Amino acid sequence: MTIRPASPLAQAPASAPAETVLPPARSPAAIALRRGLSHGGFLIGAGIVGFIVLVALAAPLIAPHDPYAQDVSRRLIPPVWHAKGSVEHLLGTDKLGRDYLSRLIYGSQISLLIGLSAALISGAIGTTLGVLAGYYGGRVDAVVSYVVTTRLAMPVVLVALAMASLVGGSLKVVVLVLGFLLWDRFAVVTRAATRQVRSQDFVAAAKASGFGPVRILAQEILPNILNALIVVATLEMAHAILLEAALSFLGLGVQPPLPSWGLMIAEGKQYMLFQPWVITIPGVALLMLVLGINLLGDGVRDITAPEGRH
């Protein structure tokens, strides 16, 4: 059967809808962005995270000193707002005389690197498992659910500690351990989201068009669970950053002399009674970053929740 070309059909008498005036073309992403610009939490979160990302990227340009350069004659100088502070070291120096501001700036690189790579690894594992379980259901779902339950039964901090002390702490080990431990929420959320999308008629339509499973997953399912995925990814980033700080604080994470914020808190803890700023400064930085990421994630969820219809 063939359909004749458009010209005679264009004047089809039956198709004369009175409703052909279309609003301006806007993609769902563009609409979400517009909504984002009027969402307070999203803007604050994006501002904080954006600022820290910029600082991390421009670290070599803006850091006033070498973060590794020690100067024992200038140990534990308090920050500039202190009576004994000096303009040369805006946030003071640590017990080895290293510039605290520079270490804080370089530390942001480590936190972001760990957050991003752990979220990427765990996101890849969890999304694959979750989407497969949600799409195929049945036996695949049973197996994946079993694996997820097993994973949930393992205490994250304890396993991470054990792994780090077995293999020896380093940046690479921390990233891998966290990446392979934090995928459970990705799996659970994408499984539920996929099941929901799978039952929609447009997936049935794709199937009826003869799409194979790969095409259906990539074109029909994934774009529609992306919102949920972004929200989980931000939460897991924050989670990974906090865990890294905890591991480093316990001496099993990032090793000195790398300027990790968790490590800075650990190194400062013996001075915290008399020089409280040695732990409050990295502590506040950590708090701001995690808060910013969480606000951003919450904002994304609010903006994209009423998806689709209008």
Add this chain to the structure above:
Amino acid sequence: MSEPIVQIRNLTLALPRGADRPYAVEGLNLDLMPGRILCVVGESGSGKSMSAYALTGLLPRSLKAAGGEIRFEGRDLLRLDERAWRSLRGRRIAMIFQEPMTALNPVMRIGDQIAEMFEAHDLLTPRERRARAVALAGEVGLPDPEQIVRAYPHQLSGGQRQRAMIAMALALEPAVLVADEPTTALDVTTQAQILKLIRDIQQRRNMAVLFITHDFGVVADIADHVAVLQRGRLVESGSAEAVLRHPQHAYTKALLAAVPSLTPPKREPITEAPIALSVMNLAKTYATRSGLLGKPRVVAAVKEVSFDLRRAETLGIVGESGSGKSTTARLAIRLIEPDHGTVRLGSLDFTALGPTALRDERRRIQMIFQDPFASLNPRRTVEQIIAGGPIAHGTPARQARARARELLDLVGLPQTAAERYPNAFSGGQRQRIGIARALAMEPDVLVADEAVSALDVSVQAQVLALLEDLKARLGIAMLFITHDLRVAATICDRIAVMHRGEIVEMNRTEALFRAPEHPYTRNLLAAVPGAMFAESA
């Protein structure tokens, strides 16, 4: 004639900023008479439901009354506070909703929910409340009232749930009953019973009823007075007789003209054309297991269904919910696998294909879905949606995209629609996109599963005309699933009536409407609302 019990004067409800118009309802004047039913009719978005919510003080927060008044028993309802509303609602003004399953509390027994009406207003003793609940259940025609008041909502049928809702609404003998599309979610035979019940009770108790509906058939059956709303404005009102038989306003005339007639047009029988789709002894049962060790409950959704469909022919499958008509459609295109039976496309045994061959041959039978909002991927542009299928089958992308634009022409959409996302389109436009997607595969058979059921009548008429036109032009065979006999009469050459998984009667449309043979078909035809109105149309 008596005084109106409710007077709506110049009612204006403001929509939030950014809506498609400033007012949901503008300058509305309506009178409700005791012992009379006023039907408010309109298409979706006409503001008909919002006027009902204003009368019960249940307006959504985003909507503000911007002017006018609603006078009832010497008070202006728009100025009542929440406390005053609470004592008024249920006792003087009661409401019944569209979806009785969600309007009832699923974890409370029916009788307790009826009795709660008295409890909420501190009336009667617990024992008296129970007795009244049983009496009310009897009055609304629930079978075995003593027993049924102990049932939970999920144990009742849709019609019984709506009866229970009505019993709750009647409990405190309100003077005004507001009914928002109360029969829309029900099957036609149940709908006819509920309409009769509302009519009977309203006359027995001399209640004023505000009845919201989009269905002119229902209006013809139940209304004393009719008010027609278009985009928030009252365009016509008067007695049912006057509005239905002699509409004055152009919009009312257009709406009435769009209602499909129950008298099928004359159609030549199609006997020569080659058979495009042949279904033989198709069967599907579902087994649901309650709990790990529970006994499986087997439901036969489709039992030994057989039919042939010729080129350029439309076969309608009509039936009520649960009759197996949608399952039949999904079996025919192999979205679900049958227990046994064969589906043939021309000479090809479609049911015998393995996964790879099936993927290749799927293009020959395509489907148009019911819900225009769920059937288009919101993340893909219209062009990607239409061209996706052919590209997956190896058509060069450039050619598929050019074809997509031609198809947009064909279904009556501008070519500029290609770059939009589905969210830019109305329900009727989306349905056209769905049709273009199906046509892009150049199918031999088109399966339309309730394809116009979610649309307003005027849009419905346009889409039906489009389908009819395409069928004639392209020689496509169409399997048309619907619960709406009016729609079936308009578009089908032949109709198969399904009941509990079986085809009980199959005949040419004209013959089926003229001389239905099976008792179930006769019931179904008798239950179609507005039969008298069909004669005049």
